[in-house]
Amino acid sequence: MDRLVEFNCEVLNKISYEMKMSQEEIKKANDHMIENIRVIPFSPPDISDLEISEVVETLKSGWITTGKRTKQLEKNIAEWVGTEKCVCLNSQTACAELALRIMGIGEGDEVITCAYTYTASASVIAHVGAKIVLIDTQKDSLEMDYDALESAINEKTKAIIPVDLAGIPCDYDRIFEIVKNKKYLFKPNNEIQSALGRVAVMADTAHAFGAKWHGEMIGSVADFSSFSFHAVKNLTTAEGGALTWRTIPGISNEDIYKKLQLLSLHGQSKDALAKTKLGAWEYDIVGTYYKCNMTDIAAAIGLKQFERYPDMLKRRKDIIEKYDAAFKPAGVETLNHYSDQWESSGHLYLTRIPGITYEQRNEIIMKMAEFGVACNVHYKPLPMHTAYKNLGFDIAYYPNAYAHFANEITLPLHTCLSDEDVEYVIKHYLEVVKEYV
Numbered sequence: 001m002d003r004l005v006e007f008n009c010e011v012l013n014k015i016s017y018e019m020k021m022s023q024e025e026i027k028k029a030n031d032h033m034i035e036n037i038r039v040i041p042f043s044p045p046d047i048s049d050l051e052i053s054e055v056v057e058t059l060k061s062g063w064i065t066t067g068k069r070t071k072q073l074e075k076n077i078a079e080w081v082g083t084e085k086c087v088c089l090n091s092q093t094a095c096a097e098l099a100l101r102i103m104g105i106g107e108g109d110e111v112i113t114c115a116y117t118y119t120a121s122a123s124v125i126a127h128v129g130a131k132i133v134l135i136d137t138q139k140d141s142l143e144m145d146y147d148a149l150e151s152a153i154n155e156k157t158k159a160i161i162p163v164d165l166a167g168i169p170c171d172y173d174r175i176f177e178i179v180k181n182k183k184y185l186f187k188p189n190n191e192i193q194s195a196l197g198r199v200a201v202m203a204d205t206a207h208a209f210g211a212k213w214h215g216e217m218i219g220s221v222a223d224f225s226s227f228s229f230h231a232v233k234n235l236t237t238a239e240g241g242a243l244t245w246r247t248i249p250g251i252s253n254e255d256i257y258k259k260l261q262l263l264s265l266h267g268q269s270k271d272a273l274a275k276t277k278l279g280a281w282e283y284d285i286v287g288t289y290y291k292c293n294m295t296d297i298a299a300a301i302g303l304k305q306f307e308r309y310p311d312m313l314k315r316r317k318d319i320i321e322k323y324d325a326a327f328k329p330a331g332v333e334t335l336n337h338y339s340d341q342w343e344s345s346g347h348l349y350l351t352r353i354p355g356i357t358y359e360q361r362n363e364i365i366m367k368m369a370e371f372g373v374a375c376n377v378h379y380k381p382l383p384m385h386t387a388y389k390n391l392g393f394d395i396a397y398y399p400n401a402y403a404h405f406a407n408e409i410t411l412p413l414h415t416c417l418s419d420e421d422v423e424y425v426i427k428h429y430l431e432v433v434k435e436y437v
Contacts, residue, residue: 008025027388037153038424041091042374043232046415048311050304066271070297074242074379076306077227081219083244084253088299090229092206092241094292096161098263099202099224099243102256104190105130107157112152113161113204114144115381115393116401120162121204122382130158132391134382136398138409142166142335142350145400146174153182158193159200164208165220166335167234167342167345172213172221175201195250196223207347209235209242210313219244229298234312234347235305237298263289315415316346319422323349323411326426331437348378349413356436357405371428376410 058064068087078086078196089095105111107129113121115134125132133152135144142165149160160179177380179199188194203222205211209229211218219225242306243260247253266273267287305312320337327334337344353364365375381401383393395402411425 009174037372038421040373040412040417040421040425041414042376042410042412043414044416045231045238046305047301048308049238049302051301051305054300054304056061058296060130061296062397064297065295066265067234067296068292069296069303070294073237073294073299073302073306076303077219077242078244080306081217081225083220083243083437084247085245085257087243087257087264088294088302089241089243089264090239090292090294090298092204092226092230093120093124094264095226095241095243096120096202096204096292097127098260098290098292099226099245100124100130100159102130102259103159103192103200103202103224103265108156109158109189110154110156111159111161111202112149112157114165115383115398116142116144116310116379116404117163117165117382117421118206118379119203119382119385119387120206121161122388125161126391131156132388134388134398135395137218137400137404139400139403143170143406146171146178149175150178150182153178153185153199155185155187155265157182157185157199158189159202161202161204162222163204164206164211165348166337166350167207167347168335168337169208169211169213169218169221169342169344170203172201173205192248192251192256193250200224202226206230206233206241208345209233210309211345212343218345220246222246223248229302234316234345235302235309237294237302237305240294240298240302264284264292265289266291310417313346316413319413319417320344320346320349322422323413323426325349330430331428332433346413349379351409351411352404352407352408353433353436354407356407361407361409364436366426367432371424371432373425373428374412377405377408378410379405381405 004224038135060067072088074088081267105128109130110133111125111130112133112135116137124133135148135152138145162175164170179201185200201222202224203219205225208218213221224243224245227242229235229237231238250411267285268283269286270283276341286362324334333354335350337346368375381395382388383395383398411429
């Protein structure tokens, strides 16, 4: 049994962190497991022959950088979420950072985000030279403390970055109420800020592609929304992201789009596709900007993922419903992914075991690994990381975030799970946690 556990841990490490194990290899591993031990990776990419064929066609086309496929993916996403425009870039991080830059946010400004999130929600604030302001979570929710958010807004505040954690929309009604109530403090720095007339809501929607708030698609609710198409996300382009935004009165969406293109391509006035036209080689560099465009190879994956995505969302909802039916009666706390106000994208299945310690949480994760099930934790609060400690943040000032983190366990939730896999996870998680509930 010790050898089995050792093997499982090695396999799970490769799957969860390197994701180099194919579905065929996972199946073979499962077939060779003794005593009905299965390998359940945490979040492998769901890639079909459709994506593979489209990538092959792209490679054969002779055009592999930003081109018609990237532009088509942008169009599809804009239509999906209900915005006029969309920009696809190489990451959600790039999307969020460029949104801050076109808003003119930088040194001397403050931007507020959550303490309980991944670093990308906050690091982009540092990238543009603004001050990071972190807000604790609510005691009984993973959403930020909205009263504390309102208190934190001052004359230097230019944006709020709320986070749709696990694919569940945050309370946008409350957030917009807050920024409207604080309009009297707002001092704009540029034309877009002036047109907006208040603190901008620039949501981290990395997890929430396909989610809804009051029937509206996430991506059209916040002023700016940045999605992730990283390898572990619901819809993947291997690496990649998309930025969408609501129309701002008096500001041209086409102008915003063009500015984002300049910022993402070295400030170059023509993209590669435009330069291929006969005699059209000449271009200008209008600024010393950045390089973060999406390639057509990545977009090719995304286009076929997009065709499959409605079914993928349905499958995630089906798995969540199975998990909820099993775990909630057993005393395991879970997030509500669906209500009459919102519909989640079903990205992550976070659980909490009431009353357990940090050490016991880690014990449970290791026991699940022994059964071949890879679990994770979302998230280690930012003030606990070295980079944020060095910026002066102290977890002692974020007690709710720490309390949520200390007993949180995230279970596998992805569209490569079979019904048998789901039942296997349920069976063994109930078996393990009964000692702690």
